[in-house]
Amino acid sequence: MRRAVTIVLAVWAVGLVLAEGLLQISAGAAMLLALVLAVRKALRLEPDVRAYVRAALALMAWQLVSPAVALVTGAAERWPRGARYGQALDTVATAAVASIGTVGVPWLLLGGLVAGGWLLSSALGLFQHFVLWEWEPPAFLKLNLSRLQENFGTEEKPRYAAGGFLFHRLRFSHGAIAVLGPALAVLARGRVAWRRVLAGAVVCALLLAPYAAFARAALLTGFAVCVLALLLLSRGTPRKVGLAVAAALVVLVAVTPAWHERLGKAAENLFGGERSLAMSVGWRLVKAHPLVGVGFGNHKPAALATQAETGITELLATDAHNLWLTTWAETGLVGLVLLATAHLLLARALVRRHRAGSLLATGALLSFVGFHILSLVHYLPFHPSVHLSFSFIWGLGLCRGSEGLGLPRDEGQRRPDTP
Numbered sequence: 058m059r060r061a062v063t064i065v066l067a068v069w070a071v072g073l074v075l076a077e078g079l080l081q082i083s084a085g086a087a088m089l090l091a092l093v094l095a096v097r098k099a100l101r102l103e104p105d106v107r108a109y110v111r112a113a114l115a116l117m118a119w120q121l122v123s124p125a126v127a128l129v130t131g132a133a134e135r136w137p138r139g140a141r142y143g144q145a146l147d148t149v150a151t152a153a154v155a156s157i158g159t160v161g162v163p164w165l166l167l168g169g170l171v172a173g174g175w176l177l178s179s180a181l182g183l184f185q186h187f188v189l190w191e192w193e194p195p196a197f198l199k200l201n202l203s204r205l206q207e208n209f210g211t212e213e214k215p216r217y218a219a220g221g222f223l224f225h226r227l228r229f230s231h232g233a234i235a236v237l238g239p240a241l242a243v244l245a246r247g248r249v250a251w252r253r254v255l256a257g258a259v260v261c262a263l264l265l266a267p268y269a270a271f272a273r274a275a276l277l278t279g280f281a282v283c284v285l286a287l288l289l290l291s292r293g294t295p296r297k298v299g300l301a302v303a304a305a306l307v308v309l310v311a312v313t314p315a316w317h318e319r320l321g322k323a324a325e326n327l328f329g330g331e332r333s334l335a336m337s338v339g340w341r342l343v344k345a346h347p348l349v350g351v352g353f354g355n356h357k358p359a360a361l362a363t364q365a366e367t368g369i370t371e372l373l374a375t376d377a378h379n380l381w382l383t384t385w386a387e388t389g390l391v392g393l394v395l396l397a398t399a400h401l402l403l404a405r406a407l408v409r410r411h412r413a414g415s416l417l418a419t420g421a422l423l424s425f426v427g428f429h430i431l432s433l434v435h436y437l438p439f440h441p442s443v444h445l446s447f448s449f450i451w452g453l454g455l456c457r458g459s460e461g462l463g464l465p466r467d468e469g470q471r472r473p474d475t476p
Contacts, residue, residue, distance in 0.1 A: 061090060062160045069154075069449050070167045073232060074174035075222050077442035084150045084445050091156035101159050105406040106455050110152040112399040119395055120145035120353040123388045127352030132345075137354030145353055147444045151403065154452020162456050164417075168243075168252075171236060172259045179262035179269075182219030182229060186269035189217060200224045209271050210315040219269035228442045230272035231435070233263040234427045235446035237282055239420030239453075245290035246416055246463040268310065271319055274434045280307055282427045290419070331370075332378045332434060335360075338369050339377025342386040350389035359386070376439055380432035400429075407454050416463035421454025 065086045072079030094100040102110060124142065127133035136142070190205040204226050210216030221229040240263060243256035264283075267275035280303055287299040310316050338360045342351055351359040360367075360374035377383040385393045404425060410418030428447050431437060438444040453459070 058090070058094075059160050061086075062157045063163050063166070065090060065157065066154075066163065066167055067170060069445075070170040071174060072442075073171060073236065073446050073449065074178040077223070077228070077440075080442055080445040080449075084147065084153065084448070087153040087157050088146070088149065091153045094156060094159070100156055102156065103406075105402070105409060106155055109399065109402040109406055109455075110149075110155065112395065112402050113149045113152045116392070116395040116399050117145050117148040119392055120148060120388060123350060123392065124352035124355060126349050127346070127355060130346075130349060132349065133352045133355045133359065135355075135358065137352060137358075141354035141357075144438060144441060144444075147438060147441055147448065148399075150445055150448035151452045151455075154449055155455035158452065158456030162453065162458055164459055164462055167453070172240075172255055175233070175236060175259055175266075176262050178221035178223075178229070179233075179265050182221045182266055182269045185219040185221075186217055189215070194224070209319065214314075216271075216315045218271045219266070221266065223442060225440075226270040226272060227275075227435075228440050230267035230270040230275035231431060231437060231440070231443040232446040233266035234275055234278055234282065234431060235424050235443070235450050237263045237279055238286075238423030238425075238427060239417060239450060241283065241286040241423055242290070242416050242420035243462070245286060246419065248462060248464055252462075264306075268316075271315070273319060274431055276310065278427050278430045281430055282423050285426060286423055289423075331373055334367070334369060335373045335376070335378045336382060338363055338367050338374070339379065339382040339386045341367070342377075343382070346389060347385075348389045349391060350385065350387045353387050353392070356383060356387050376436035378434055378436060380429075380436055380438070383436040400425075403451060403455075407451070410454065414460045414463065415454065415457075417450075417456070417459035418454040419463075421451045424450045424454075 065083050068079055069083035069087070072083055091100070121142075124133060124136055128136070185205055190202060193202070194200050202224060204218045205220055205224065207218060208215045209218060218226040219229060220226050223229050223232070237260065240256050240259045244253055244260055247253040247256060260283075264276070264279050266272075267279055284300065284303055287296050287303070291299060339356070341363060342356070342359050356376050357374045360369050361371070363369060364374075377386055381393065381396075384396050388395075404422075407418050407422045407425060411422050424447060428437065437447070
C-alpha cells in the first residue's frame, strides 16, 4: 500500500505541470486507495480532518443528485454533459490525498518532482512568450494552440500568451498559484539552505508563469500571496525588503507596454464587459432557482436559454466567472452552504497544523487564500487540472510529517531578527 501511495502521489506531482489526464488518473487512483483503506478499517484520520472529509463527501453527494432534483422541479430540461458531471468527483480529491497520506508521504520525492517540473515548464513558457509557437502537436492530444499564437504586444515587439507543457494559458498560470504557497513556505522556513535557494528559484518561476501567460488575475493573486507570506512568515528587515521588492515588481509590470494595456482593460471587463455579463446571467439563474439550482454542470444550457434576452455567448455561458455564484446557480442554496462548510472546515484544519509547525500546511494555507482570491473572477473547478492542483496541495497540507522539513516553530519566528 505504501508503494502504491508513493506511485500515485508521484504521478500526481508530475501531472501538475505535464498533463491534465495524469492528474485525473492519479485522483481516481487515490480515491480507490482511500476506499480500500476505509473498507479495511485502516484509515486513521484526526477529528478535524474527518469532519472535513465528511463535508466534502456530502457536497459531492449533493452535486451528483442535484441534476435529478433540477429535472424533477423543472429547473432543468436535460442531464448535464458527462465530462462536466464527472467533475463532481474532483470535490473529494483533497480528502483522498489526506486519506492515503496517512500511509506515508514521500516529501522529498514530491518536492523534487514539483520543483523540477515547474522550472522546466516556466522555461518553456518564457520561450512561448517571446517566440511564435508553430509546432503542431499530435491530433490525439486535442490541444488548442490559438492563444499561443495570439500577439498581446506590438508588431515590432510581439508577445504571446505562454501555456507551458499544458499549452493553455489559464491552466498554466492558475496551476502556478496552487504551488506558489508551498514554495514560499519552504523559502521562508526550510530547514536546509540549498532547499531554500531552490524554493526561491521556483517562486520566481511560478510568478513568471502568469506574467508570460498574460493572466491578470493570476499575477495579481501571486503578488498578494507573496505579500501575505511576508507578513505571516517574516519580520523586521527581511519583511521590509520583501515588501519593497514586491512593490517594485508591481510597478515594473504595470509600466510594461503590453501589460499596461492588458491591465487597463481589466476594470472594463469586470464592470461592463464580458465578465460582468457572465455574472449577471449567473445572478439571473440564482433568482430563478435559489434553493436547489439548475443542477450541477447545467450552468451552460441554462444560461444559453436566456441568450435571446441577455446576449450571452457560447463561451461566456460556461459559468458565472465566480466560484460562489456558479455554485449557487448550479446547486442552489443547499450546495452553497455545503461548499462553505467544507472550505471552512478545511481552513480550520490547515490553520491548526500551521500553528503546530507543519511546513506543508503553511504552504497549503497560502494556496487556499490564493484559490479564493482567484475564485472571485474565475470558476476554477471548471478546469480539472487547476482544481486537482489545489486539491493536491491542500491534501498534503493535512498530512503528517512535513514538520521535519522546516525550522522549529520558535526558531522560525526568531530567525529573521537574528543578526
